[in-house]
Structures are given as C-alpha cells and as structure tokens.
Amino acid sequence: xxxxxxxxLARFIDHTNLKPTATKEDxxxxxxxxxxxxxxxxxINQVQSELCSRLLKATDVNIGAAISFPxxxxxxxxxxxxxxxxxxNGATEIDYVVNITEVKEKNWAYxxxxxxxxxxxxxxxxxxxxxxFENAYLEDAEKxxxxxxxxxxxxxxxKTSTGFAPSGATFEDVKLMKExxxxxxxxxxAGGIRDAQTFKEMIACGAERIGTSSGIPIIESxxxxxxxxxxxx
Numbered sequence: 177x178x179x180x181x182x183x184x185l186a187r188f189i190d191h192t193n194l195k196p197t198a199t200k201e202d203x204x205x206x207x208x209x210x211x212x213x214x215x216x217x218x219x220i221n222q223v224q225s226e227l228c229s230r231l232l233k234a235t236d237v238n239i240g241a242a243i244s245f246p247x248x249x250x251x252x253x254x255x256x257x258x259x260x261x262x263x264x265n266g267a268t269e270i271d272y273v274v275n276i277t278e279v280k281e282k283n284w285a286y287x288x289x290x291x292x293x294x295x296x297x298x299x300x301x302x303x304x305x306x307x308x309f310e311n312a313y314l315e316d317a318e319k320x321x322x323x324x325x326x327x328x329x330x331x332x333x334x335k336t337s338t339g340f341a342p343s344g345a346t347f348e349d350v351k352l353m354k355e356x357x358x359x360x361x362x363x364x365x366a367g368g369i370r371d372a373q374t375f376k377e378m379i380a381c382g383a384e385r386i387g388t389s390s391g392i393p394i395i396e397s398x399x400x401x402x403x404x405x406x407x408x409x
Contacts, residue, residue: 190386190387204231222245307333351377
C-alpha cells in the first residue's frame with residue numbers, strides 16, 4: 177500500500193470532455209477546472225487542441241488529443257497526419273484508437289506498424305503517446321497480443337477504453353494489461369470511472385492514469401476521506 181496526497185491523486189486524472197456537442201465555452205470550463213484542481217491533462221477531441229493549448233498556456237496541465245476517435249477505423253496515414261496536426265496545434269499527449277478490424281483479423285504486423293509510426297511521431301516531438309485498445313470489443317487473447325506489441329514498441333501508455341463503447345475499464349483488464357505490457361509501459365484506465373472507490377481500486381490494480389469526466393466529485397470525495405491530507409491505496 178502507498179500513501180498519496182490529494183494533489184498527487186489529482187495528477188492521475190485526465191479531465192475529460194469528448195462530447196461531440198462540446199462548445200468553446202465548455203472547453204474554457206474544462207480547462208479552468210483542470211487548472212483549479214491541478215489535473216494532469218485535459219482529454220479533448222483533436223479539433224480542440226489549439227484552443228485548449230491557448231487556454232492552458234503557462235500551466236503544467238497537458239493537452240491530450242484523441243486521434244481516430246472513437247472507432248479507430250482510419251488508415252495509418254490518416255492517424256499519423258491527425259497526430260501531426262494535433263501536435264502542431266499544441267497537443268502534448270496523444271490518445272489514439274487501434275484499428276479494431278485488424279485486431280479481429282489478427283493482423284499483428286499491421287498493428288505494430290501503426291503503433292510504431294504514431295509513437296515515433298510522438299517521441300520525435302517529446303509528446304506522450306497512449307494506445308487505446310477498446311477492450312469492450314476484444315477477447316483476452318487479443319488484449320494480451322496488443323499488450324505484447326506495446327511491450328516491444330514502448331508507447332508511454334496503453335489504455336483500456338474510449339468511454340464510447342458498450343463498457344469501459346474493468347479491474348481485470350487493468351491487471352491483464354499491466355501483467356503483459358511489462359514495467360516500461362504504463363496503463364491508463366478510462367470509461368465508467370465515476371466515484372472515488374472505483375478510482376482507488378483502478379490505481380490499486382496498476383493504473384497510473386485515469387480518464388474520467390467525474391474528476392471533480394472524485395477529488396472532493398477523496399478530500400473528505402483523507403487523514404492528515406493523505407489517502408492510502
């Protein structure tokens with residue numbers, strides 16, 4: 177078990193608004209909340225990168241652009257171009273969705289090439305890379321195969337879900353991914369994480385980043401639980 181300050185726990189959180197109806201005012205609210213609570217990142221659709229970059233200028237809150245979101249069903253070339261455009265417009269983290277069709281075809285060489293190309297762009301630009309598996313659609317063997325590809329390619333994170341599929345992160349998936357990706361790649365849990373207890377359990381299972389639109393109520397709940405300003409997980 178490990179003790180965390182409230183600020184340390186806030187830094188696990190990618191504060192999320194990926195709604196297709198999100199307005200510029202919604203982005204301003206999201207960014208202001210991220211600054212107020214000292215969240216690690218705002219998770220946004222790629223087109224919002226430039227606006228959020230301006231809103232978060234001179235802060236240590238990262239701008240996380242979602243790529244090929246939420247289906248992942250675009251070509252490698254499209255994903256690379258979208259990644260490059262997001263970075264040009266201020267994104268400091270990239271969360272891209274794998275091509276699920278190619279997972280079902282067991283086309284592991286394609287998926288490795290896809291991952292290598294996107295991760296390479298991120299590394300060249302000193303940008304954090306995250307690979308979204310969308311586990312709701314995958315068998316355990318497919319999750320393991322993707323984790324092993326990531327173990328070789330070494331993105332910064334592998335991620336459970338977009339939050340748009342029929343189900344999101346599970347404790348079992350976080351453990352499975354962490355067991356198979358090795359110590360050099362972290363795991364992000366996202367999708368359906370709405371309360372402090374689930375948040376804590378995801379961290380206990382090995383998640384080192386949490387994507388959620390419920391970051392504020394989670395942190396407020398943790399403040400009430402804290403003993404001498406700390407939470408033990």
